[in-house]
Amino acid sequence: MYKINDNYLKLPGSYLFSAIGRKVNEYAAAHPDKKVIRLGIGDVTQPLAPAIIEALHGAVEEMGHAETFRGYAPDLGYEFLRTAIADNDYKARGCEISADEIFISDGAKCDSGNIQEIFSVDNRIAVCDPVYPVYVDTNVMAGRTGTYDPVKETWSDVIYMPCTAENGFSPEFPDKTPDLIYLCFPNNPTGATITRDRLQEWVDYANRIGAVIIYDAAYEAYISEEDVPHSIYECEGARTCAIELRSFSKNAGFTGVRLGFTVIPKDLKCGEVSLHALWARRHGTKYNGAPYIVQRAGEAVYSPAGREQVKKQVAYYMNNARYILTGLKEAGYTVSGGVNAPYIWLKAPAGMTSWEFFDYLLEKANVVGTPGSGFGPSGETYFRLTAFGSYENTVEAVDRIKAL
């Protein structure tokens, strides 16, 4: 008789955003007269930019003719896209990353979930607390996290690095020695950033202890301040200790288009074994590439017109972020984030838990946010709002919250 992977049974509850989705759908069904504004899940609302639409139409047309039709993509992704990324995201910032160190994928969620596979099950992971749940959940599924404490809501074999108001939501080096360190800056969910100097200290630390940093830079397009690094490869020594994950979801509105990439420098080695080679083997064996038309859409993001247009889109969302930040401050909330990130992190008022505040906001203001506790124990009593709504909805949501 076959058996299942019982690590799955250790997972408490369902995936955070699936759970929120169900709860909101139930509320909306029971109150069809209410206009629910969703600032919970980090999903964009602005349409794709004209340059991207044009590239998509063009690529669709190519697929309709035998001479220009494309079947299976190259294993790592099309060179036109990998070169555009290497030039614009790395070389232009002085980072020494070449096109053949870039693996195109269908998004950072898949990559951040799959990357743990190339590491030993014995490795100890360290995560920020609060944190994007995919990092921990996928390690639970792999059997890397020990046992769950339902009271503390923590795993015995995970090293948690609290990110709190006290440390400015920037983690300190942990007491125990980790093997894999997940860092995400600008941060989801807190919207906090890290300075280049501080990130350099993390790189030095990882090289010293022999750890790999999995650096999630999905929100780099939202950086507005000068001393905030866009890539971990701006730090010296990162090529021997860091993997970087990137996404087109938030800088170009690709949440429904699906495109991302992972950078693994060829200098990143465990003894003689190149992690680049391991990931290439996984990519070639378990994945068949992002659609050709989507890779052409990604290329358009780097065209002069595309760059201009997506920059405006980011500015649109950051204008929302400013409105939320200002409005909630005026209403007396303790808030952070929202300056280099599309996320605003606020403290639930009146001693409410995160889920109590979720229910309160949903019922009283018909506004959906994300309970901070869903991101880890240090997120309890906190709440995340996203700037990805339309301006009109954002204004209305903030005004409703202020009116409470």
Add this chain to the structure above:
Amino acid sequence: MYKINDNYLKLPGSYLFSAIGRKVNEYAAAHPDKKVIRLGIGDVTQPLAPAIIEALHGAVEEMGHAETFRGYAPDLGYEFLRTAIADNDYKARGCEISADEIFISDGAKCDSGNIQEIFSVDNRIAVCDPVYPVYVDTNVMAGRTGTYDPVKETWSDVIYMPCTAENGFSPEFPDKTPDLIYLCFPNNPTGATITRDRLQEWVDYANRIGAVIIYDAAYEAYISEEDVPHSIYECEGARTCAIELRSFSKNAGFTGVRLGFTVIPKDLKCGEVSLHALWARRHGTKYNGAPYIVQRAGEAVYSPAGREQVKKQVAYYMNNARYILTGLKEAGYTVSGGVNAPYIWLKAPAGMTSWEFFDYLLEKANVVGTPGSGFGPSGETYFRLTAFGSYENTVEAVDRIKAL
């Protein structure tokens, strides 16, 4: 110091099709004057059908306007596509499969590689020999296959079910008891099929011993004979023992578009645990859905015009298959397959090994095929040709082989 997943190091060589690709590219670079015809990798060459192109353009247009823009897709995939699949691929054939038992994905390669994750590492897998390498390779990566014997080219913990000329390339029940049974019909690489009665025996067997059949039906559109089942759910009892994988790659030319799906009936349970729930948890945690525009393209495959057009495309390829089959028979080759499948399976002549014949064909006829030994030990001395080329190239390739 971190460690890697050393199961990866057990994998001999690189992924089969990556290895072939490199070898062919090297040859082409060294002989720029030669016209190499690729009948190796199972990649289609016909452009997307007009109904699909139209649906793609329409969906791209929707993505360009705020009112019709779509962000993250629902976890299981859009209902319009899941309903079209349930109605056309299942209900129309009398199979009791509902839309919420269908999980949309970006292709059968990913699904067939990922599905093993929800099972225990202790489970024993059984595979046909020869077999699509992804089944075995992904189980090697998971640590489920024991040690590799480089002489026999087999894994100690894998149950091989030889498919040979003697048994008509249809496997017998294995001596040892498997937990997971991978079956693919119409078969890749042999092009062989299974009768409905024989598949019913496999379903009965799996239910009796408590095994799960992972049924890869990626080539079902190529079935031309009456007693060959299109889905394992045509068999009684399959809902309690079978997972089915499907792809749009071969029936609608989506190798570069990327769309597939997995069916997990809600009756499929390990004790109290529903495999549907486990896969839903994986899908929700590690995956973010196929692109909206691609799901609309998938829907168009089921429209009246789409059905008509993709049927013609399949007929085009099957005409190629007939040409290869007839031509090679005339040239004195021992051949099979090609009647209900786009693959022709032939015996290398004059005692050559599979790779010797690969090199021979590449050098003497500039034709690329796939060495049978790449699919498993029983594939040695065999060779796979695909019918996915253009008609002109197929004719030229066969004529070149005949002239040798």
